[in-house]
Amino acid sequence: AIKSFKPYKSPGMDNIIPMMLIQGVNTLAPILCRIFRSCIAFGYIPLSWRNTRVIFIPKPGKENYFEAKSFRP
Numbered sequence: 001a002i003k004s005f006k007p008y009k010s011p012g013m014d015n016i017i018p019m020m021l022i023q024g025v026n027t028l029a030p031i032l033c034r035i036f037r038s039c040i041a042f043g044y045i046p047l048s049w050r051n052t053r054v055i056f057i058p059k060p061g062k063e064n065y066f067e068a069k070s071f072r073p
Helices: 018-022 025-042
Strands: none
Touching: 018 025
16 A cells, blocks of 8 residues: 555655655565554554544635535545
């Protein structure tokens, strides 16, 4: 999945740009895999992984911006 990332997209809330993951996939994959498997084994999800931020961008030319379909995330 990492190799399918668009490399120059903006970073997420973690401030990690996709290019960092793409360039370091061979080193990071085993480490991330170990972290994810441990989370599953212990049934623990870090609080910071539970947060997200969605910014709704208005679609141009819509008459009514009171409807969800007038925006894109």
